[in-house]
Amino acid sequence: MSNLKQQLCQHVHAGSPAIYLVSTEEERVDDFIRDLVPALSMRRVQEWNMGHGWVKFDTKRPLASDLRSARTDLETCLLELLDDDELDGCLIVVKDANQALEQNPLAAARLKQLLNRIERHHNAQCVVLLVGVAFAIPSSLESLVTLLNLPLPDRGTIRQLLSEILTENEAVIPDHLSAGIISGLSGLTAREVRQVLRMAVRPGEPITQSDFAMILSEKKQIIAKSGVLEMVDANVRASDIGGLHRLKEWLQQRGQVLQRLDQALASGVTPPKGVLIAGMPGCGKSLTAKVAADLFQMPLLRLDIGSLLGKYVGESEHNMRRALSMAETVSPCILWVDELEKAFVGMGNSGSEVSSRLLGYFLTWMQEKSGAVFVIATANDITALPPELLRKGRFDEIFYVGFPSGEERKSILEIHLTKAKQTSEGLDLDVLVDACRDYCGADIENAVGEAVTTAFIDNKALDQQLLLNAIQSTVSLRETLREQVGRYEELFEKLKLRPASNQGGMSVAQMIRMADDPNQLKREDVAKSRDCPTDLLEKLVTDPQIAVQKAVYANPRCPERLLSIRINIRPGAPDFNSELLQLASENQNAPLDLLSHHLKDRSFEAGIRFAIAKSGHALGLAEFLIADDDVKVRAALAGCIGLPEAHQLKLSYEYANQVGEALAANPSLCNAAMENIFPRLRDKQKINLAKCAGLSHDTMMALAEDDNQLVRQSVAGNSDLPESLQMTLAEDEDDGVLDALANNPRLTEAARSLVLESNHGQVSTYLDMARVVDDNSILKELDEKSVEFKKDLASRPGLPDYMQVALASDENLNVRLAMVRNAELCKVARDVLEKSDSTLIKQALGLPTTGLWGGHWGNIAKIFSETAAIATKARAEEAIKWLDENSKK
Ligand code: ATP
Numbered sequence: 026m027s028n029l030k031q032q033l034c035q036h037v038h039a040g041s042p043a044i045y046l047v048s049t050e051e052e053r054v055d056d057f058i059r060d061l062v063p064a065l066s067m068r069r070v071q072e073w074n075m076g077h078g079w080v081k082f083d084t085k086r087p088l089a090s091d092l093r094s095a096r097t098d099l100e101t102c103l104l105e106l107l108d109d110d111e112l113d114g115c116l117i118v119v120k121d122a123n124q125a126l127e128q129n130p131l132a133a134a135r136l137k138q139l140l141n142r143i144e145r146h147h148n149a150q151c152v153v154l155l156v157g158v159a160f161a162i163p164s165s166l167e168s169l170v171t172l173l174n175l176p177l178p179d180r181g182t183i184r185q186l187l188s189e190i191l192t193e194n195e196a197v198i199p200d201h202l203s204a205g206i207i208s209g210l211s212g213l214t215a216r217e218v219r220q221v222l223r224m225a226v227r228p229g230e231p232i233t234q235s236d237f238a239m240i241l242s243e244k245k246q247i248i249a250k251s252g253v254l255e256m257v258d259a260n261v262r263a264s265d266i267g268g269l270h271r272l273k274e275w276l277q278q279r280g281q282v283l284q285r286l287d288q289a290l291a292s293g294v295t296p297p298k299g300v301l302i303a304g305m306p307g308c309g310k311s312l313t314a315k316v317a318a319d320l321f322q323m324p325l326l327r328l329d330i331g332s333l334l335g336k337y338v339g340e341s342e343h344n345m346r347r348a349l350s351m352a353e354t355v356s357p358c359i360l361w362v363d364e365l366e367k368a369f370v371g372m373g374n375s376g377s378e379v380s381s382r383l384l385g386y387f388l389t390w391m392q393e394k395s396g397a398v399f400v401i402a403t404a405n406d407i408t409a410l411p412p413e414l415l416r417k418g419r420f421d422e423i424f425y426v427g428f429p430s431g432e433e434r435k436s437i438l439e440i441h442l443t444k445a446k447q448t449s450e451g452l453d454l455d456v457l458v459d460a461c462r463d464y465c466g467a468d469i470e471n472a473v474g475e476a477v478t479t480a481f482i483d484n485k486a487l488d489q490q491l492l493l494n495a496i497q498s499t500v501s502l503r504e505t506l507r508e509q510v511g512r513y514e515e516l517f518e519k520l521k522l523r524p525a526s527n528q529g530g531m532s533v534a535q536m537i538r539m540a541d542d543p544n545q546l547k548r549e550d551v552a553k554s555r556d557c558p559t560d561l562l563e564k565l566v567t568d569p570q571i572a573v574q575k576a577v578y579a580n581p582r583c584p585e586r587l588l589s590i591r592i593n594i595r596p597g598a599p600d601f602n603s604e605l606l607q608l609a610s611e612n613q614n615a616p617l618d619l620l621s622h623h624l625k626d627r628s629f630e631a632g633i634r635f636a637i638a639k640s641g642h643a644l645g646l647a648e649f650l651i652a653d654d655d656v657k658v659r660a661a662l663a664g665c666i667g668l669p670e671a672h673q674l675k676l677s678y679e680y681a682n683q684v685g686e687a688l689a690a691n692p693s694l695c696n697a698a699m700e701n702i703f704p705r706l707r708d709k710q711k712i713n714l715a716k717c718a719g720l721s722h723d724t725m726m727a728l729a730e731d732d733n734q735l736v737r738q739s740v741a742g743n744s745d746l747p748e749s750l751q752m753t754l755a756e757d758e759d760d761g762v763l764d765a766l767a768n769n770p771r772l773t774e775a776a777r778s779l780v781l782e783s784n785h786g787q788v789s790t791y792l793d794m795a796r797v798v799d800d801n802s803i804l805k806e807l808d809e810k811s812v813e814f815k816k817d818l819a820s821r822p823g824l825p826d827y828m829q830v831a832l833a834s835d836e837n838l839n840v841r842l843a844m845v846r847n848a849e850l851c852k853v854a855r856d857v858l859e860k861s862d863s864t865l866i867k868q869a870l871g872l873p874t875t876g877l878w879g880g881h882w883g884n885i886a887k888i889f890s891e892t893a894a895i896a897t898k899a900r901a902e903e904a905i906k907w908l909d910e911n912s913k914k
Contacts, residue, residue: 029057033173034064041171042143043136043153045122047160047343048175050214054156057175058082058118065152068114071106075121078102082118099125103135112143113150123157126166133163140169160343174346177354178215183207186215190222198232206232209240212355217247248326253333253348257325257361259315266312267440267466268433272302272424272525273316279399279421280320283357286397297421298391299400301365301414303407303522304426305510307467307502310403313426313525314361317401324358326351330368333383342382349390349398357397365402366409384411391419406509407516415520425522427514428465428503428533431556433526434458437466441473447487456489460496462556462582463503472496503558511537511560536561545570552576559584571602578608588615595628607633611640624649631655638662647672656681663687666719670695677701686710692719699723708733715739725750734759741765748773755779812837819843829854838863845869 033044048054062070070082077087078097089095096102099119106117119125119136126133136153143151155162160172178186184207191198198206210218221243225236245256263273279297282289286296302310318325333344352360368383391400402420404410415423429437435458442449461469476495480487503510518534531539531554539547540561545568551557552565553576566577566587577583578591591609594601609615610633620642623629629637637643638650638661650662651672662668663676664687673691676684677698685702688694689710699721706714712735714720715728720743728740729750734757740746741754742765754766755776766772767780807815818824819832820843832844833854844850845858845866858866867873 029173029176030061030064033061036171036173037065037152038149040144040148041152041169042140043155043166043170045155045157045160045162045170045172046175047157047172047347048214049158050175050216051120051156053178053215054175055082058116058154062116065116066114067116070116070118072118072120073099073102073125075099075125079105098132100129100132100135103132103139106139107135107142112147115151117151117153119153119155121157122155123159123161126162130163133165137166137169140166144169172343174343174350176350177212178218179354180207180211182215183210183218186218187222190219190226194226194228196226196228196230196232202232202234202237206237206240208355209237209244212351213244213247221247248351253328253344254351255327255329257315257318257327259318259325261312261315262319263316265440266309266316267435267437268429269309269313269426269525271523272313272426275300275422275424276313276317276320280317280322283321283323283397283399286357296397297399298394299360299402299420301402301404301420301423302426302525303404303410303423303517304525305428305465305502305513306405306506307465308426308428309466310426311361311363312466314359314363314401314403317399318359321357321359321399323399324355325361326355326358327361327363328352329363330365333368342386345383345386349387349394352398353394357399359399359401362400362402365404365414366406381411384414388413388419405513407513407520423520423522424525425517425520425534426525427517428463429469430526431458431462434461434464434469437469438473441470445473445477447473447477452489452492457492457496459555459581460493461499461501463501463558464496464499465502468499468501472499475499531556533558540565545573548573549576552580555580555582557582563587571605574605575608578605578612581613583609583612583614585614585616588612589619592616592619592623596630603630603632607636611636611642613641615642617642617645621646621649631658634658635661638665644668651675656683660684660687664691666691666693668693670698673698674701680705682707682710686714689714689724690717690720692721694721694724696723699727703727708736711736712739715743717743718745720745722747729754734762737762738765742769744769744771746771748776751776752779807831807835812840815840816843820847822847822849824849826851826853830857833857838865841866842869 033046036044046054046057058070061067072080072082072085074080074085076097077085077089078095079088079102080086081088087095087097089097106112117139126136140153143153155170162170187198187203187207187210190196210221213221221240224243225240226232245258248254248256263277266273279300282294282297290296302313304310314327315325328348333348334341349360352358368380368387400420407415413419435454438454438457438461439449442452461472464472472492472495475498476491477487479495480491514534515537518538531551533556536551536554536557539551542548548565548568548570549572551561552568552573557565557580559582562577562580562583565573568574568577577587588609591605592615594606596603606629610620610629620637624634624637624646634650634653634655635658637646638653638658643650643662643665644667647662647665647668650658653659653662659676659679660681660683662672663684668691673688673695674697676688678701679685682705685705688698688702689706703724711728711731711733714724715736716739720728725740725743725746728736729746730753731737731740737754737757737759738761740750741757741762746754746769751766751769751773752775754762756779757763757766763780766776772780810818815832815835815837816839818828819835819840824832824847829844829847829851830853832840834857835841835844841858841861841863842865844854846869850858855870858870859872861867
């Protein structure tokens with residue numbers, strides 16, 4: 026309190042006739058006054074209180090002899106002082122000042138007269154000390170009164186109070202709890218500290234962890250009672266936030282500094298001041314403040330700016346001071362200033378004095394704050410914030426939280442599904458993520474909650490449809506606050522605030538900016554984005570560039586309204602464009618009733634009908650498309666997966682090749698339709714068909730059993746070929762079929778073995794064998810031997826064939842030559858050597874030296890196939906052993 030004493034004396038010596046001391050702690054105020062009297066060189070203290078009027082300061086006994094007849098009200102008591110000639114050296118104390126002056130103009134007027142008199146005649150010799158629990162004085166007195174706050178007890182005082190109570194109760198506190206309890210009690214008045222401690226301390230017993238928890242919960246209540254701060258239970262982890270990675274990472278880093286503040290300061294690190302998080306409602310600003318408390322491991326105090334604003338002159342500033350000083354006493358802590366903009370509403374041009382004083386005070390405090398109070402200010406409407414607050418340097422960083430991207434929506438969905446004790450198994454999250462494109466985190470949370478409740482009421486498990494229904498029935502915040510959101514987004518973009526999310530793609534704000542870019546490619550990019558908001562698509566659909574308009578109609582999020590307008594523009598109309606009509610008609614959001622209406626009317630040209638038949642609308646419009654005059658349209662329908670069997674059958678009677686071919690390639694083709702069309706397919710069509718993905722089993726079987734080996738070859742290479750058909754084809758007589766099969770990337774092990782057993786399929790088998798030889802590491806083993814050793818080896822009698830082959834493949838010419846000269850050279854090794862392009866080898870083999878190798882691949886393949894058949898793993902081990910033994914000889 027010595028600071029306060031010094032401050033007060035300075036004000037009195039400077040001529041201030043009255044000091045207003047805000048405190049709820051009467052006992053501490055009296056201690057302070059006792060200390061003050063000698064410091065101010067006063068002779069006497071004259072105290073007034075509401076109960077007894079003038080009283081003796083030390084005893085609090087009334088001065089009036091008969092209280093029943095005496096007037097004790099302030100205005101009457103002040104009259105006595107107006108006649109007092111001996112004011113010099115008198116400290117006049119007015120307790121309960123806020124109540125006594127409230128709506129009491131007479132008391133205020135008389136107090137003003139007294140203060141004027143002190144100012145004029147008793148400068149620094151007499152002073153009035155007004156004491157109240159809150160600052161509230163009539164405006165007429167404002168210029169005469171200086172406001173001071175009695176600071177809350179510091180850690181030293183709390184420690185003293187704690188030891189008093191422990192002694193009183195003969196109780197003890199374990200060392201590990203002591204510091205926590207002192208921190209836990211900071212921010213409370215001395216009376217509150219005593220009150221909480223008396224509840225927690227039991228005579229003769231040590232303080233326990235649960236007493237500590239009780240102290241914290243009591244403190245929470247007391248802070249809440251103050252009306253300006255609230256202690257928030259922030260039981261959330263960083264993993265509870267979907268996305269916002271940059272912001273989380275930034276906070277994590279600051280947390281590291283704050284947790285080791287002393288070390289950081291010693292290393293010259295500037296202590297973090299705070300962060301302003303601006304952005305859309307419901308996008309996780311408050312959640313982030315709570316997560317910060319977990320990351321920093323600090324208490325979170327929420328300051329509701331709205332609750333600071335008082336009706337009396339100076340009350341708002343006083344409340345602000347009180348809140349900030351409370352936060353400083355509780356420090357280290359996080360002060361979360363929620364809805365910061367509320368403090369500055371109306372500051373604009375008209376300029377509210379209170380707001381600017383609040384701002385001034387807040388900024389100075391931010392600048393000078395000494396305690397480890399980290400400020401997290403959140404704001405929705407950044408337009409209401411004064412520019413000086415947004416200037417760099419006030420906060421360490423200003424982040425902008427926008428609507429979540431697709432990836433972020435996915436993780437928000439997962440988080441809320443988990444919270445609701447659901448799993449994402451069996452759900453198509455990508456579809457759900459798409460459906461909640463314009464949703465903020467809070468909208469997603471609501472939709473999940475809604476779906477889970479419906480599932481519970483209907484007594485069924487949560488499924489995709491329930492979630493989709495809930496999402497579709499939630500009116501997104503973006504929709505509700507459309508204009509406001511647009512305005513904010515533009516502003517955030519203009520101010521170039523740091524985005525809280527990792528930018529995957531464009532943020533909405535960026536899209537808004539790019540939608541006006543003179544570069545049409547940028548506008549086109551916006552129109553193509555799956556995250557492009559509806560209002561922007563509506564704007565871009567009128568773009569002068571046709572490419573931009575096309576991108577809008579092709580966008581899977583293009584709203585039905587725009588598509589309907591386009592579909593209704595008939596040929597001949599000035600803005601008819603068949604490309605745009607086609608894109609609009611095939612868009613998944615195009616209304617089926619409108620499309621069927623135009624199909625029935627035959628008002629679409631063939632190209633459009635074809636596009637519709639190729640689109641996702643085909644099934645819904647099959648009854649119109651099946652009767653189309655154009656074969657191309659019917660063929661497109663015939664290829665449509667899931668086409669009802671009746672339609673397939675009808676189309677299978679058609680003689681048009683295109684239709685039959687399309688039907689044959691349809692993976693959902695039924696057997697009856699297949700039987701109808703297969704005899705009519707030409708070989709070339711079958712060959713092409715056999716290469717198609719997604720063929721039905723029956724179709725593949727028919728192709729695998731076809732008389733034409735080219736058809737069988739074609740289907741043998743199809744990676745969708747099931748194992749049963751691979752096995753059938755592995756026994757095919759035709760080398761080409763085996764070859765194609767061996768090259769099939771999905772050949773199963775069983776089918777592979779069957780192919781290996783076969784004497785056919787040479788080229789592929791060669792490839793396969795090369796792998797086996799390589800695998801079994803004979804070559805690797807030989808590689809490690811010296812050339813001399815290998816040469817010697819190659820010249821020995823009795824070499825097994827696989828060893829000869831390995832040596833015949835050696836990269837060293839001398840080794841190969843030694844092998845050529847071996848009298849027992851086997852056929853397979855010889856064949857390998859014949860492949861060599863060395864003239865010396867060819868001569869040694871007695872071969873002509875040019876033009877030898879054309880057409881010999883089959884032989885070589887066969888050699889390798891045989892060699893590899895020998896070179897099983899067991900054989901490889903045998904070979905290595907053999908090598909070892911021989912190298913020793
Ligand atoms: P307001 O400005 O309206 O206070 P806000 O931006 O502070 O909004 P929050 O209160 O943090 O939004 O979010 C509301 C709720 O929405 C949260 O309790 C949380 O459940 C959910 N939510 C919002 N964003 C996210 C997110 N990124 N990840 C997970 N949940 C989120």
